[in-house]
Amino acid sequence: MKIDQISVFLENKSGRLAKVTRVLGEAGINIRALSLADTTDFGILRLIVNDSQKAMEVLKENGFTVGKTEVVAVEVEDKPGGLASILGVLSDHDINVEYMYAFVEQSGENAIIICRFDETDKAIYVLQKNNIAILKGEKLYQF
Amino acid sequence: MIWDKEFETLPREALEALKLKRLQNVVKRVYANVPFYKNTFDEKGFKPEDVESMDDLKRLPFTTKQDLRDNYPYGLFAVPLESVVRIHASSGTTGKPTVVGYTKKDIEIWAELMARALSAAGATKGDIIHNSYGYGLFTGGLGLHYGAERLGASVIPMSGGNSKKQIMIMEDFGSTILTCTPSYALSLAETAEEMGIDFKNLKLKTGLFGAEPWSEGIREEIERKLNLHAIDLYGLSEIIGPGVAVECMEAKRGLHVFEDHFIVEVINPETCETLTHGQRGELVFTTLTKEAFPLIRYRTRDISVLNPEPCICGRTFVRMERVNGRSDDMLIIRGVNVFPSQIESILMNIEGIEPHYLLIVDRKGTMDTLEIQVEVNERVFSDEIKNLQILGKRIEKDIKDFLGVSTIVKLVEPKTIQRSEGKAQRVIDKRKI
Incomplete structure (x- = not known):
């Protein structure tokens, strides 16, 4: 139920993001989803890729600081109010979203929200109890 | 082990007598052979015969780095060049280097020390x-x-640089003792890690590190990463080079100054008055036995404090605390005196922080700014922005609490701060004053 997300520390200077994507590209790794959070000095790039283990290895070899976190991919119907209903459920159970980012599934029917919760296991339990679809890793990596 | 039992454990009274005799001798020699000293003594109305007790040392003039530069290259040599068998020079970061010479006997004494x-x-x-x-x-x-x-040991003359080869040789040749600057030791630790070599599998047991100021925090870091005992070695080329003072394995608390060859004093760097044992100030050395390049009351700019307490190792020599700053390394940030080593100690107390940092001093308008670059490694990295910001704020707060100066911590990518192959560059001062 949990998805591996890798995060990369980037200084705010030109060429760093290009370097990450080049390193991954050369290693034949496909990026499924990404988000970049930034401050004035640095940024954190978060990625869902088709091979987390290999991505971490090649990035480390190239001198990047890399971390791995477990996140949850929630499927949301691509229509007004879709996200609001899910967040309502989570908030009712006092679950905090640390951050999230979204992309639209290839079929175009559903949106996928990648969520980082403060209490991941509790969030999964609550989502499942409320019949909200959670994507399995294998499915997401293979889109 | 004590190499020279007779001199290293000489009773204090006999040592003081020996020092006085040697001081009288060197003062006479420099007066007769070095025009610079003849002039400065004459100006003060001081005659070589005036040295009657160790107390008279205070009346002698100081020698400064500027005096060495003014007499570049050989002006302060006390022997003709044909008696000089070796010439060294200090790394002059600004302007000309300072040149030092050795007679055959000087080299002998240096080897002994x-x-x-x-x-x-x-x-x-x-x-x-x-x-x-x-x-x-x-x-x-x-x-x-x-x-x-x-x-009588087997010495491998590696010199600095080429870290991968250093690690290979250490492993293959079974090196048991490492000697280098502390910053290079850490650089070697990193290289070994990259090569997948664990120091636990090497035969190193002790390291002698010196030639730059380092903190207790760095000592712990080196001991942990290189799996050895880190011993502090002190020296400076003007006085003789390494071998002016060293820590003993038994106590590892303060460095014994080889007083039979060097007189050490601590002075207040502003007023130049001699301080008593236990008071912190600038180290001043007088060479007692050096022939080619004797110096009287040389101001080192190194900050330390002397401890006359007897040591468990049996040596009778006074101990100087590890040098953790130089009066010319001292940064004045908005009127607050800051030594890079103080910041280093604070950083080393924060779990996970690498011992590589860079201080950038600048001036915005009339305000000094101090930026501290710290590398983000996997131990401190987080996927959440707020955690990294908390880390930065924590460092800023610790420094503010301890040193009373506001800083800006900048988190940088790993290995972007230049690694030392000799003396580490820790400070960039961009202020134009």
Whole structure:
């Protein structure tokens, strides 16, 4: 139920993001989803890729600081109010979203929200109890 | 082990008598042979015969780095050049280097002092000494080398740089003692890690580190990462090179100054008055036995404090606390005195922070700014922005609490701060004053 997300520390200077994507590209790794959070000095790039283990290895070899976190991919119907209903459920159970980012599934029917919760296991339990679809890793990596 | 039992454990009274005799002698020699000293003594109305007790030392003029520059290159030599068998020079970061010379006997004494230092660190003739101090104009390489040979150990003259090869040689040759700057030791630790080599599988047991200020935090870091005992070695080329003072293995608390060859004093760097034992100030050395390049009351700019308490190792020499700053390293940030070593100590107390940092001093309008670059490694990294911001704020707060100065912590990518191959560059001062 949990998805591996890798995060990369980037200084705010030109060429760093290009370097990450080049390193991954050369290693034949496909990026499924990404988000970049930034401050004035640095940024954190978060990625869902088709091979987390290999991505971490090649990035480390190239001198990047890399971390791995477990996140949850929630499927949301691509229509007004879709996200609001899910967040309502989570908030009712006092679950905090640390951050999230979204992309639209290839079929175009559903949106996928990648969520980082403060209490991941509790969030999964609550989502499942409320019949909200959670994507399995294998499915997401293979889109 | 004590290499020279007779002199290193000389009772204080006999040592003081020996120092006085040698001081009287060197004062006469410099007056007769070095025009610079004749002039400065004459100006003060001081005659060489006036040295009647150790108290008279206070009346002698100081020698400064500027005096060395003014007499570049050979002006302060006390012997004709044909008696000089070796010339070294200090790394002059600004302007010309300072030049020092040695007679055959000076080289002999230097080797003896370094053999003492190595013995104090526990080295014996059975050791394989991996010497990564730079060979060349810098006194570190050859100074250690001659001492190691005098001791009868096997010395590997590695010099600095080429870290991968250093690790390979350490592993293959079974090096037991490492000698280099503390910053280079950490650089070697990183290289070994990259190569997948664990220091636990190497034979290193002790390291003698010096030639730059370092903190207790860095000592712990080196001992942990390189799996050895880290011993502090002190020296400066103007006085002789490495081998002016060393920690003993038994106490590892303060460095014994080889007082039979050097008189050490601590002065207030502003007023120049001599301070008593226990008071912190600038170290001042007088060489007692050096022939080619004797110096009277040389101001080192190194900040330390002397401890006359007897030591468990049996040596009777006074101990100087590890040098953790230089009066010319001192940064004045908005009126607050800050030593890079103080910031280093604070950083080393924060779990996960690498011992590589860079201080950038600048001025915005009329305000000094101090930026501290710290590398983000996997131990402190987080996928959440707020956690990294908390880390930065925590460092800023610790520094503010301890030193009373506001700083800006900048988190940078790993290995972007330049690694040392000799002396580490920790400060960039961009202020134009």
